[in-house]
Amino acid sequence: AAAAWDLSSLSCGFRALCECDFRPDLRGLECDLAQHLAGQHLVRQLVMKGLKAFVENPAPAKPLVMSFHGWTGTGKSYVSSMLVQYLFQDGMASPHVHHFSPVIHFPHADQIERYQSDLKQWILGNLTACGRSLFLFDEVDKMHPGLLGVLRPFLGPSWVVYGTNYRKAIFIFLSNAGGEQINQVALDAWRARRDREELQLRDLEPAISKAITDNPHHGFWQSGIVEDQLLDLLVPFLPLQRHHVRHCVTNELAQLGLAQQQEEEVAQAVVDGTAFFPEEEQLFSSNGCKTVASRITLFL
């Protein structure tokens, strides 16, 4: 471990990539995604491409702003935490990774002004402490519209104050907005016998953008974030099919060292207990892989 540490600090010194506990291991992330993320070819491509360009640039023109969209249980939180784990030495426990959830941090609609000023101060303070900070916003479609407007100056290219480079930060937004539209595109593709992997961002992006901008309950509503094109990447998560749910089961079982036969039985039992939609085709898992881990324990 000592040798690995020396090597990574050496590469940090040369490439000036590492600050605070920011230790990007993009190759590790790419391998982990390739091996464990089920059914999300676009997510893998977009996230890796976006991160590579951003992380390897010592003076980015603006912070990296990604918005993850998709049906429940399709991997948005999973990919976010994987990403954090491969970017920061201490992963989710890093003091430079900040997670916001509407029900936990911003529960009361009548306190929105206080939340706005607290959020702004929090971001300012933390970016001053470490430019390579990551801010993760969960359930943006449940965030009070008006709150996220305070982020606008931080997400663009112009925000440099007191010599602090605020352009090195990463912002990730998660929401179910656009999920139904993404599902519809995936269903249409399936009905047209198009290969799922042929789906491109351009097939999905317009519908997702519309779903966000048309929704007055979404945290981006009138925040200027979409209108000012501050989102660098819209990342669509596709609905998961039967074989993807199996993949999730295999991931969960990997540590247990079960015999092949038993693994297959458990996978089959979990898939059999999963609800699929639409009614007719029974194609996509209703809650993605969300309940896989808890249901596995029933069959062990």
Ligand SMILES: Nc1ncnc2c1ncn2[C@@H]1O[C@H](COP(=O)(O)OP(=O)(O)OP(=O)(O)O)[C@@H](O)[C@H]1O
């Ligand atoms: N595409 C996937 N590949 C592998 N595992 C997955 C995938 N999607 C979900 N999982 C598994 O299911 C769990 C729940 O998924 P996750 O919390 O990432 O869903 P989500 O998209 O964030 O859902 P929600 O919109 O309800 O918050 C993950 O921790 C992971 O174990």
